Amino acid sequence: MSGPRVEGIDAVLSPRSVAIVGASADPARIGGRPIRYYKQAGFAGALYPINPNRAEIQGLKAYPSLADIPDGLDCVVVAVPPELALPALEQAAAKGARGAVIFTANYAEAGPEGVLRQQELVASARAKGMRLLGPNCLGVYNAASGHAANFGSFLEGERAPDAPIGIIGQSGAYASYIHVLLRKRGLDAARWLATGNEADITVADAIAHMADDDGVKVIAAFLEGVRDGPAFLDALEMARAAGKPVVLLKVGRSETGADAARSHTGAMAGDDQVFDAVVRQMGGYRARTTEELIDVVEALIRRGPVAGNRLGVLTISGGAGVLMADAAEAVGLELPYMPEATQARLKAENPLGSFSNPVDFTAQAMNDLSLVGRALRAILEDGDVDAVAGFFMTWIASPVMGERLQAVIAEAMQGYEDRTIALAVSAPDEVLAAYRAKGIIVNADPSRVVVTLGALAWIGHALKKPKRSAIDFSAAPRLTGEERSDATAKAFLAQAGLKALPEEVVRTPEEVADVAARLGVPVALKVVSPDIVRKSEVGGVLLHVAPEAAAARARAMVAAVAAARPRAEIEGVLVAPMAGWGGELVMTAQMDELFGPVVTVGLGGPFVELHQDVAFRAAPIDETEALAMIDGLRGRPLLDRLFDRPFADVEAAAKALAALSRVAAANAEHMEAIEIHPLLVRASDAVMLDVLITYHDPQWHI
């Protein structure tokens, strides 16, 4: 759990000399394909086919062994059976190679013996200071140098112009498919990497490396699971800090899917809900479908993120306008109303149109294209929008109409080139290509047009968020292993700034009476015992006790608890004022098995549990993020509505949550979970009512 490792990846991704062990004269075989691809790609470096049986392979001089290579070596590509792979690695290291691409399969994916073989391989690579891609991987491709250590068929066929896209896939097959689909959009990814068994280089390492690679502006990743959660999150953060969007397709969302993913890669699928939340937190955009990934990556390359979430809709058909308004709401885009005066002006020249936003310029525009230009200009000038989505049906299907409309759009956009335009239109590919080349997003499905704009706006927002690494948790208190009672746990969190009620732990009925009298209000009494986790289950909690009755009832309570749990050590009785009105939140800090310390928050009560209305984030978070977590709960209105008294102090709750997250980050080593159950959010503060801390460290277990 030490962050992504980028050192040395250049030897795999940008080597100047490459040897292929198991080189084949047959350009269709696994050992032959890379040679063909290197030649096609015009690799500028030195390429050494290694084959003991041939002097020449595909027109290149071949070498009997790695030892025979005349010069030094940066990278070795291994396309021989497992028993020959390890020696090849070692010989390459001896030649100075610091990178290895292992096509060879039959390692960890093939059972216990394979796992051992893989461990040997990695140990050897680490000992020699080599970085290793694979094993069981399809390879790597770098368009800048023509480095094509790859046997994927996606490198065949006609290429499209290079685009600064980095594709990373745990599945080489699916990463190939993504490459092919992007090529259909006229974009050939400049970098491509399949991590296979991820014995060394992981998706996280690759993302982190691309964050620093000037040839990559947008990263597209296909994931089945994540090996090292915190490193993965750090990598996302690095890409975000470099201003590079990461668009992810992560499968294993469903139970069946997660099972299949586990059996397939051995990587942890983890809890999909947590994955979703923390990836969003780090600014990673998770596409729901392959097409969405392609749409969004293309739009990012051709146009870039959108500055805000205000959308104007222009349409030739009212029905399509409604459809796009629906889609906009679903992805968090707003449609601001056009000012009345502007509406009136447009209505005067086009009486059957409707101009509030959606702006319906009607089929009239087919007769007078300038109506489109004026409507677009008006929405840019007065509509307060960051992007415009238009529905143009089929009437730009001809290149002539297409050119005319492009001219009208370009004229209307003068001075507003920072706004993004996207069109829903069905037309031949060559007509669409002309729009795309101008940075206009086009798609036949109006919903997809809006989803793409929603993604661009979300990414634009995510790239602007403050850096998470700036959150300082060094001042957070450290667990000592002694926070085993509600009282000590509260005292611990109080050091982090969370608030408890003015409560006292005492040991005699007389002291109970004293404290209750001093508080002067109805009190709650709770047995204090490190041995009893759920006190109310054994009668160890009494509520609404009048001060004058406190001593007698405390005595009876302790007797009852002692009878129920004769072996429990009872340390005393906690006396606290009744907490009064408020909304209840349940907050926890937990060690997620994949991502490390995370915080969660949800409304109190069994129904909410059932509805899974819980927000997650990787710890630490700041107060803005904490507030967003609470505000994002479906049950959020309960904090306003259920109680007669003034509004619950949600900001105090957010402060508490952020503080809890810093405690979680500072105590990842020892903590299992910290549960505040509930935090009572009152009119002007938020107080912990019950706190339970459990430890991960086995030495600290009770």
Next chain:
Amino acid sequence: MSGPRVEGIDAVLSPRSVAIVGASADPARIGGRPIRYYKQAGFAGALYPINPNRAEIQGLKAYPSLADIPDGLDCVVVAVPPELALPALEQAAAKGARGAVIFTANYAEAGPEGVLRQQELVASARAKGMRLLGPNCLGVYNAASGHAANFGSFLEGERAPDAPIGIIGQSGAYASYIHVLLRKRGLDAARWLATGNEADITVADAIAHMADDDGVKVIAAFLEGVRDGPAFLDALEMARAAGKPVVLLKVGRSETGADAARSHTGAMAGDDQVFDAVVRQMGGYRARTTEELIDVVEALIRRGPVAGNRLGVLTISGGAGVLMADAAEAVGLELPYMPEATQARLKAENPLGSFSNPVDFTAQAMNDLSLVGRALRAILEDGDVDAVAGFFMTWIASPVMGERLQAVIAEAMQGYEDRTIALAVSAPDEVLAAYRAKGIIVNADPSRVVVTLGALAWIGHALKKPKRSAIDFSAAPRLTGEERSDATAKAFLAQAGLKALPEEVVRTPEEVADVAARLGVPVALKVVSPDIVRKSEVGGVLLHVAPEAAAARARAMVAAVAAARPRAEIEGVLVAPMAGWGGELVMTAQMDELFGPVVTVGLGGPFVELHQDVAFRAAPIDETEALAMIDGLRGRPLLDRLFDRPFADVEAAAKALAALSRVAAANAEHMEAIEIHPLLVRASDAVMLDVLITYHDPQWHI
């Protein structure tokens, strides 16, 4: 609210003679386009251009007026300004026309004067026994006869082969777009209809008509709102009874969207959640996007519904298999596990594959295509699946590979031709077309492949459901206007078979004591008053009262209520045994403003309200449907889980809900709402605890 009207629509959809008033010699103008389209389509009937200024139009003899037509007339097409439209309608009627297609705009969509003009038009048409399409509509098209009373540009350009698809749109523009997108899939819809302002013929009428039209097998509809909810539901039911799937794209889901829809069509958007529920109930399939509608309609035409929801996934890449498993779960498809023996057999011949389902035959299949055939055969023979989705990446991109794979698939499917195959593959259109022609579903996006199969399975299930019209509610009790108290309301529902507690209304403390003593268990006491709706708010409800204390506490309660509501008539006190353990459901029957009587059910409690965990159906429903409603609630586990005692009798609850729905259907005229709040679902029955009935009929208002 009298069901869809189909009589006479043939005169609009299949006339043998048509006159076009406002016929133009310019084939690009609104009055000229239909003539061009009729000629292109080879209309077999008589076509009469009407134009006082020309003797000939586009090569056809023109007539100065409708009166000059030599023979009788079936249908008139009106393409003249509003002031000439009404006279044209009347002259056409005099010539025997019983159908009219009104292109002319400036009617209800254009404000109050237009509304009046439209009313005049409809009144005249009704008086003459004519059916009328529009006004403000793009027209109608019938490929069978070449009837092309239409000015939509979608009729231009190269046609595809006719397919038995009926397209109906409230928006002519969007219905055109759907036509164009289907044509891109090689399917030209045989019927096309835009309802425009729906002054007479509505979407419901059109669906009902197509349900009986042999030229239509699948109906695709684009809706912004519905004018007559019950007629619309009846139309869906008629299509379902005829075995014809209806695939809907209904916009106005969001608030912005619904506003825009209202301003655009004047039709009611209604509550989208209710719309969604009742359309599903009637077997209508609601597509979420335009592309989904196109995918599903194409698959229905080329292949038809799928018999069940068990899916096999075949893949060349583990990652894609996981992706498809995820998509399957999201649309309700199951992936049954392959029998171990079959898995072992396949593993023996392909050791790196994985065969539980998803079946990953790996890239090995690129070398040995027979692996695909054997895996497919195995999953058909042993996998217990209704459909198979395959991921084949790009490796059938060449026609040669495509043909070889088609042969392998065809061989494997021998004897299993009733199973549906769908492939995720990227290939040139001509390769894909060959698969499509064989009834194999193809799409580049694996998610869309699975969504389409999910839709086919859902539709297959919906077509098999029993007919709703068979539910007999004639025996349901009828409201009299006297059901104003909890007691009388319960007595009313008891006639329908719902159960109440053995409770009695009495008038003296002594009688309270007698009843309580006879019940012999703790009782609930409730004030009975027609003037007090929420009794607990005024202290009119006491719970857990011991029999011996009942008289005194009843006396005090009545005094307190009388003090709180001095003007309320107090009829007595209801004495009931405490109801005991159970889960609480809230059931209502309500008059939806759009769809008439609907029933709802949800779990009790404020959180559930917040989470909108409520199911809707149009009344009446049978017990199976009622059970499905309850089982579909997210909070459903609460009925199992929250209570220590045996399982709540959910079947009794479903019986009660079905009975309530029959009451709702029988009392649509007078009822505003019937609320059972709650129905207590106990271990072996379900009892009404509180019932409130309100009336719609103003004469019955208090």
